[in-house]
Amino acid sequence: MRTDLTKHYKSIVYITLHAKQIFHNLRWPTGVVCPYCGEVHIWHYKNGTYKCSHCNKRFSDTSNTIFHASKIKIEYWLIALYLLTMSKGISSEELSHYLGITQKSCWYMLHKIRYAFRQDGTVLTGDVAVDEVYLGGKWSSVVLPKKIDILKKYGLWYEDEIKRTWHKRNVLRAIAEYKQPVYGMNDGSKIVLQALPNHFNSGDLLELTNQYISECRHLVSDQSKLYKEISKSGIDVIQMNHSQGEYKKDGYSSNRIEGTFSHLKRRYRLNYVRPNKKYVLNAKSRHKN
Ligand SMILES: [Zn+2]
Structure with a gap:
């Protein structure tokens, strides 16, 4: 499905006209800083590059970012970033249609952006709703x-x-x-989605739970046997009986994660007919099946 661009029209024109300035302001909100040593005394050159007065290294606005040394113009990168985050996702085919560059370049851009969005350092706390979902088309x-x-x-x-x-x-x-199984965790303010191996067990879930959740009061889940196993490891698990329409119990709710998956599935359904499971959530880079 094509994204309705009429409501994004003004923003896209603005990005196109002021791309370099927008990127400069986003990159250096408090002024230019050396990306190698953190020095604030910087020499500015007319061609838009900088030199650090401490380590003498030359750099530009895009140094140490995913945009560095890219032959694709910065306005294309910013429009891709904008459309990917402001609409319900975008496919490389559709982006290629809007930007007038090849689908191959767009595919590369979208993958690079998604890779930069990975959630390695996120820590969830409090009551965390968890569930699994299978992605990969009907x-x-x-x-x-x-x-x-x-x-x-x-x-x-x-x-x-x-x-x-x-x-x-x-x-x-x-x-x-x-299909590609995905483990989702939501604590009300932060969301983590992680690809699982095809024949996952409670050990895989426990590993991801320990990796991303700390100071967990309760884990809110469905009635899967996997979570009964997890509860044996000392984590307090509250299980909802979805088959009897139970989504809230004693002030705990699993609706958060159901909502997350609803959005995730809609995103996929809108943009792709049959997504390859290799590329779901950068699955390839995490699990080398
Ligand atoms: Zn420096």
Whole structure:
């Protein structure tokens, strides 16, 4: 689906006209500082570059950023950044249509921006709602020959028992293999989404929980067995029975994470028909399956 640009029109024109100044102000909100040693006494050159008076190193506005030495103009970078964050996401195909540069360049830009958005240092505290979700497009939108290929790949296709091949359990297993599981954590102000390996267990969840959550009072989850395992490790887990419509209990709520996933899924559904699981949440760089 194409993003409605009419409401973003003024902002995009403004970014195009003042890109360099906007970037300069964003990069140095309190004045130019040496990115190598932190020195504030800097020599300015006419061509827009700087030299540090302490370490004598030359640098520019884009030094030590993802935009450094890029042949793509800074206004294109800023428009890509703006459209990616202000609308419900954008695909490289669509961005290429707006910027008039190749889809390949746009794909590279979007991946670089998403990589810069990674949540390595985030720490969640208090009551944290957690859940898992599978991303990667609808099974019904996969064409039949591809479905058969996937079933064959995971050893779920039986030549002489075609009827049993489409058994619900086989199809569910194929979908689980074909999609990318994602673990979501939300403490009310901060969100962490992390890709999981395909056959994840409570150990994987516990590892991510310990990595991103500290001073956790309660973990609010669904009735999955995985969280019963986690509760044995000393973390206080409150489980909601979603099958009976229970989303709030004793002042705790799991709606936060349901809302996060709702937005995440809508983002994917709007922009992509069948996203490759390799690229969901930069999964490739985190889990080398
Ligand atoms: Zn310096």
